[in-house]
Amino acid sequence: MNMLTDFPVSLIVLCSGFVLILIGLWGMLTQQNMIRIIIGFSLMDTGIHMVMVSIGYVTGGTAPIINDAVPVNEAVNLVVDPVPSALVLTAIVIGLGVTAVMLSFAVRLHKAHKTLKIDEFTESRW
Amino acid sequence: MIKRLFIFIMLALMATIFFNLASNYEENRSLSKLGRYYVEKGPQEIGAPNLVTAVVVTYRGLDTLGEVTVLFISAAGVGLLLRRSRRKQDDEQINGEQQEENIVASKPASEIVETATQLLLPMIILFGIYVFMNGHLSPGGGFQGGAIIASGTMFLLLALPESHLSRLMIAITESLSGFSYVVVGVLGVILAGGFLDNRFMDLGTYGDLFSAGAIPLIYTFVGLKVGFELSAVLDRFRQEDSESESA
Numbered sequence: 001m002n003m004l005t006d007f008p009v010s011l012i013v014l015c016s017g018f019v020l021i022l023i024g025l026w027g028m029l030t031q032q033n034m035i036r037i038i039i040g041f042s043l044m045d046t047g048i049h050m051v052m053v054s055i056g057y058v059t060g061g062t063a064p065i066i067n068d069a070v071p072v073n074e075a076v077n078l079v080v081d082p083v084p085s086a087l088v089l090t091a092i093v094i095g096l097g098v099t100a101v102m103l104s105f106a107v108r109l110h111k112a113h114k115t116l117k118i119d120e121f122t123e124s125r126w
Numbered sequence: 127m128i129k130r131l132f133i134f135i136m137l138a139l140m141a142t143i144f145f146n147l148a149s150n151y152e153e154n155r156s157l158s159k160l161g162r163y164y165v166e167k168g169p170q171e172i173g174a175p176n177l178v179t180a181v182v183v184t185y186r187g188l189d190t191l192g193e194v195t196v197l198f199i200s201a202a203g204v205g206l207l208l209r210r211s212r213r214k215q216d217d218e219q220i221n222g223e224q225q226e227e228n229i230v231a232s233k234p235a236s237e238i239v240e241t242a243t244q245l246l247l248p249m250i251i252l253f254g255i256y257v258f259m260n261g262h263l264s265p266g267g268g269f270q271g272g273a274i275i276a277s278g279t280m281f282l283l284l285a286l287p288e289s290h291l292s293r294l295m296i297a298i299t300e301s302l303s304g305f306s307y308v309v310v311g312v313l314g315v316i317l318a319g320g321f322l323d324n325r326f327m328d329l330g331t332y333g334d335l336f337s338a339g340a341i342p343l344i345y346t347f348v349g350l351k352v353g354f355e356l357s358a359v360l361d362r363f364r365q366e367d368s369e370s371e372s373a
Contacts (some may be wrong), residue, residue: 008153018144021139029133058154064165064177065265072169079177081154081161082168086181090193092351093269097200100359104207107363123206 013050020047034116038099040099045095049088056084076094135342166204171314173329174262174338182267183341191311193352198304201355208362235285243285250278258349262338268345272352279357291361303350310340310347 020043027040061080062070070078089122153351157165164181172180182190235243258271282289297339310322331337 010153011148011151014151015148018141018148022141022144025140026133026137029136030130034247057155058157063265065175066169066175075165075169075177076157076162079157079165082156082164082177082181083158083161085178086186089178089182089267089269090189091192094196097197101200101203101207104204104362108207 008057008059010054013054013057017047017050017054020044020050021045032117032119034109034118037118038102038106041102042095042099045091045099049091049095052084052088052091056081169332172338172341173332174341175332176264176267179262179267179341179345180338181288183262183344184322184324187311187344190348191307191322194304194307194348195250197352197355200301200360204359204362208365216368234287239285243281247278247282250281251275254278254349254353258345259335259342261345261349262341263335268348269352271345271349272354272356275349275353276356276360279359283360287364291357293358293361296358296361300351300354300358303347303354307344307347307351310344313338 006063024042024044024047025041026066027043028037031040058080060078062078064075064082064085066072066075106116109121113120142320156162164177164185168177168180168185169175172184174180174184254274256271257266257274258268261267261271279291313319313326314323315321319325322344324341324344327339327343329337329339336342
């Protein structure tokens with residue numbers, strides 16, 4: 001029991017988020033295949049969401065939705081911070097939009113050069 | 127080699143920053159001041175049991191409008207990018223015929239998938255509508271409901287690749303719901319406290335489906351807009367795919 005209170009759940013989420021950010025960055029920087037770069041971006045995106053959610057966690061808190069289990073009067077002591085949750089909701093949608101645009105870029109580049117290797121596009125770099 | 131070294135150094139530095147952040151992390155014991163305000167005042171001011179929805183749609187409603195705009199721009203960008211490449215492909219068609227021959231025509235979906243689609247598609251769309259109509263009461267909301275509707279479209283496109291989505295219908299629905307969203311926001315300025323204020327409609331009984339003022343209305347528009355927008359994006363990718371195969 002003592003072990004559990006010393007090592008909070010949100011810390012696990014936070015550390016997993018940081019690890020995902022690093023994996024995503026590594027993938028974006030080292031991979032040649034454009035699809036893999038996009039996957040790296042998505043991993044980093046997810047990692048950042050996890051970090052943001054874990055920052056909003058309050059010890060013992062539950063989802064900020066008022067119902068029978070969370071009465072209005074006691075809600076302040078029972079729920080997690082709704083602001084980071086709302087921010088992550090926004091961030092997920094933006095990430096989706098960015099991913100869609102990146103994928104269509106990849107499709108178009110593949111049409112033009114018949115390859116997904118990013119090093120083949122040196123002539124159109126700038 | 128030198129590039130790899132730089133990448134390694136950068137990742138190591140990032141890892142150090144993250145390690146310091148994580149080792150100094152302390153779990154919050156209570157809400158931040160802003161969070162406390164939203165949790166205390168939200169239910170009375172906005173009338174929405176789901177406080178995340180109260181923050182997203184009303185307190186930070188302008189951000190959500192911007193978010194919808196970003197999604198719209200990215201959908202438009204996908205349309206632009208994939209349309210242009212198609213025109214280019216028509217020019218290349220003659221040159222590329224030999225390569226095209228090697229591509230095997232995609233296998234049609236099995237009967238089980240087709241039947242399951244016909245059975246499940248209405249339910250998926252109904253579930254999407256449920257999620258965005260109940261965004262102020264339960265977990266969910268316009269974006270989630272829209273994503274569920276788009277997943278229904280994805281299902282349809284996978285099972286019945288020949289099915290035709292009307293671009294015009296999608297464009298009209300999307301534009302109308304986007305426009306209505308802004309109109310609802312402006313009505314908030316005229317009839318209530320400010321842009322996207324939900325209180326120009328009666329707050330109703332707390333916890334009812336039609337309560338919390340304009341939130342169900344706003345989330346319906348957002349849900350429709352997101353759902354049709356994502357369907358249009360999926361359709362663009364699908365057409366790109368089928369044209370490269372049939373050309």
